[in-house]
Amino acid sequence: MAIQQKLSLMIPGPTPVPEKVLQALSKHPIGHRSKEFQMLVESTTENLQWLHQTQNDVLTITGSGTAAMEAGIINTLSKGDKVICGENGKFGERWVKVAKEFGLEVIKINSEWGTPLNPEEFKKILEEDKQKKIKAVILTHSETSTGVINDLKTISSYIREHSTALSIVDCVTSLGACNVPVDEWQLDIVASGSQKGYMIPPGLSFITMSQKAWEATEKSNLPKFYLNLKAYRKSLLNNSNPYTPAVNLVFALDEALKMMREEGLENIFSRHNKHKIAMSNAIKALNLKLFADEKYLSPSITAINTEEMDAEEFRKTIKDKFDILLAGGQDHLKGKIFRVGHLGYVNDRDIITVVSAISNVLLDMGKITIQEAGEALKVTSDCLDKN
C-alpha cells in the first residue's frame, strides 16, 4: 500500500510542487479587487512575459490548459474558417475535436503516434493556398501522449511565409521545459497550463496573444463569454481580472515564477535536457525500447514501449513497491507503453530513483541481469554528470 504523503509524481502533470509554493497556496485568500492583488497580477504578468520571452500580452485564465486552447480558437476564428491541424497524438486529436466542435473546416496533417509532424507538409499546403483561405495553423509542440517534440520553429517559419495564417500552439508540456521564444519565432497564440512546467497545481492556464491575433479577434464570430479574451485584456490594463480568479493559485504562481527566474531560463532548459538524455539512455541500457523517434524526444516525458509486458501491471508494481507514480499509455497505447514525466520540479535524485525502481522491478521479473541493472545506473549517473 502506497504511503500517500510520500507519493512521487513522475507523470507529465500534475507535477511535483515545491514547499515554498505549497506554503503560498495555504495562505488566507485576499480580495481580488484589492491593491495587494493588483500588485501580484503585475508581478506575475511581467514574469510570465519573461518565461514566454515575449512582449505580447500573456493572459491568465482560471481553467485548465484546454480552456486556453479553446480560447485561442474561439477568439480569433469564425465558423467555416479553414485551418490546418497537426495531429500526431492525443493532444493533436484534441485540437481537431475543438476545431470541429466550433464548425471550422479542418485540413489534417497527420503523423503516426511516436513520430514527429513533417514541417514540409505544412509548407506545401501553405504554399498552395494562393487565395489565403487558411486562417490558422494549429498544433501541439510537445505531444505528451507519445513523448515527441514537434519542430515548431521550422513550422512557424512556414506559417510566417504564408503571411496571413495565425499560429495557434499548445505548449502545455514544452513551456518551462525547453526554449519557446514566442517573439523570436513570432508565435501568435501560445497556450499552457499551471500543473506542468510551472510547478503549481492544476487550475490556471495561460495564453499569449500577438498583435495579429488581437486583430483577428475583431472578425471572429464564434460564441464566447467566460473565455472572451478582450475582457481579460481590458482588465489586465488595470492589473485585474474580469471574474474572480483562483486567488491562491495566483499566490502559488507568483512564488513559482520567482523560483524560475532565480534558476534562469538556460538552467531550466539544460536541466530538462539532461534528464531527457539520462532517461532515454537508461531505458536503452535496461533493454527496453523508446516509443518515440529518438531524434524528437520531448524534454518533459519519456514514453517506453513495454512490448510483451503489460505496462499497466508494471506501473502498478512500481507504485505499490516504491510510491512512484508513472503515467500509462492513452487510448490504443494503454497497456502497451508507460511514460515517465520529468517536467517541472524534478532533480537528478528523482531520475536516479525512478531508474533504480524500474531496474529493480525488471530484475525481479527476470528481464535483466544484476549487471545490466548496475550498468543502467552507471549510464544514468554518467549522463547526469556530463550534461
Ligand SMILES: Cc1ncc(COP(=O)(O)O)c(C=O)c1O
Ligand atoms: C500537450 C497537452 N495539451 C493539452 C493538455 C490539456 O491540459 P488540461 O488537462 O490542463 O486541460 C495536456 C494535459 O496533459 C497536455 O499534455
